[in-house]
Amino acid sequence: MKLKNALLSATVLAACMFGSASAGELVVGFSQIGSESGWRAAETTVTKQEAEKRGVDLKFSDAQQKQENQIKALRSFVAQGVNAIFLAPVVETGWDDVLKEAKEAEIPVILLDRTIKAPDDLYLTAVTSDQVHEGKVAGEWLVKNAGDKKCNIVELQGTTGSSPAIARKKGFEEALAGHDNFKIVRSQTGDFTRAKGKEVMESFLKAENGGKDICALYAHNDDMAVGGIQAIKEAGLKPGKDILVVSIDAVPDIFQAMAAGEANATVELTPNMAGPAFDVLDAYLKDKKEPPKWIQTESKLYTPADDPMKVYEAKKGLGY
Numbered sequence: 001m002k003l004k005n006a007l008l009s010a011t012v013l014a015a016c017m018f019g020s021a022s023a024g025e026l027v028v029g030f031s032q033i034g035s036e037s038g039w040r041a042a043e044t045t046v047t048k049q050e051a052e053k054r055g056v057d058l059k060f061s062d063a064q065q066k067q068e069n070q071i072k073a074l075r076s077f078v079a080q081g082v083n084a085i086f087l088a089p090v091v092e093t094g095w096d097d098v099l100k101e102a103k104e105a106e107i108p109v110i111l112l113d114r115t116i117k118a119p120d121d122l123y124l125t126a127v128t129s130d131q132v133h134e135g136k137v138a139g140e141w142l143v144k145n146a147g148d149k150k151c152n153i154v155e156l157q158g159t160t161g162s163s164p165a166i167a168r169k170k171g172f173e174e175a176l177a178g179h180d181n182f183k184i185v186r187s188q189t190g191d192f193t194r195a196k197g198k199e200v201m202e203s204f205l206k207a208e209n210g211g212k213d214i215c216a217l218y219a220h221n222d223d224m225a226v227g228g229i230q231a232i233k234e235a236g237l238k239p240g241k242d243i244l245v246v247s248i249d250a251v252p253d254i255f256q257a258m259a260a261g262e263a264n265a266t267v268e269l270t271p272n273m274a275g276p277a278f279d280v281l282d283a284y285l286k287d288k289k290e291p292p293k294w295i296q297t298e299s300k301l302y303t304p305a306d307d308p309m310k311v312y313e314a315k316k317g318l319g320y
């Protein structure tokens with residue numbers, strides 16, 4: 001009760017500060033992680049486009065990779081009395097308290113592109129890919145295409161504690177299980193960024209005989225793969241040939257790399273999480289129709305056989 005009163009006063013205060021939404025207009029707060037990758041930037045663009053198309057007032061907040069900023073943004077959305085919240089959670093844990101506050105204020109929260117470890121009554125649904133499956137698809141491609149020789153793999157992980165970093169590692173390792181010639185010899189976070197991916201790959205190359213002992217690079221996203229490709233080239237080796245490159249996202253730049261013979265496979269993640277999220281939100285707000293707890297997006301494998309430059313051109317219109 002105390003919390004409800006506090007929220008009510010905060011809501012009144014926020015209404016004075018920010019102004020209330022006009023009657024009938026849907027107001028959605030979107031707490032975005034940041035802009036660490038090309039994929040993330042595209043998700044932001046698509047979410048804004050979807051909101052505009054549907055006449056939704058989207059309150060956008062960029063957390064600059066910090067969970068504390070996301071928690072602050074969520075509290076501010078609750079105080080403003082938004083109709084719903086979209087949350088792309090930077091890490092898996094630490095959300096319970098703020099989600100309870102949103103629940104208490106009867107504001108539905110929809111998770112975008114990453115999952116969390118919290119009781120599932122604290123959010124309406126999660127629109128995400130199957131991230132374990134993504135890692136598995138990447139690993140299966142490698143097992144099938146690297147041959148029977150000994151294959152030392154280096155892995156660039158995503159943000160520590162994030163669901164894609166945890167799940168994509170797990171799925172990849174599942175695919176390698178039972179194939180004893182494959183071994184992950186180095187694994188470190190590259191924070192899902194191109195710059196860090198390059199930096200960490202440089203250290204992997206140095207530690208592994210200038211890269212001569214590395215058979216494949218597995219990166220949890222394409223941006224880190226692109227950074228890794230640069231590092232491989234600077235070390236005097238041929239990415240895509242001397243060192244196979246497999247990653248996840250399917251951003252336009254990886255298709256350019258594929259066309260140049262420098263990347264071998266990527267698993268697509270759609271940046272359009274907002275479309276399905278707005279659809280279920282509409283149905284929920286109109287008819288209280290409870291969506292399933294997980295709305296799964298597709299994960300498609302692309303290789304150089306898929307006409308990379310054609311895909312590159314097509315992708316550019318999709319928020320990239």
Ligand code: AHR
Pocket residue numbers: 036037038039040113114164192220221222248249269
């Ligand atoms: O959560 C999705 C991941 O986050 C994307 O694969 C990566 O590029 C992003 O930063």
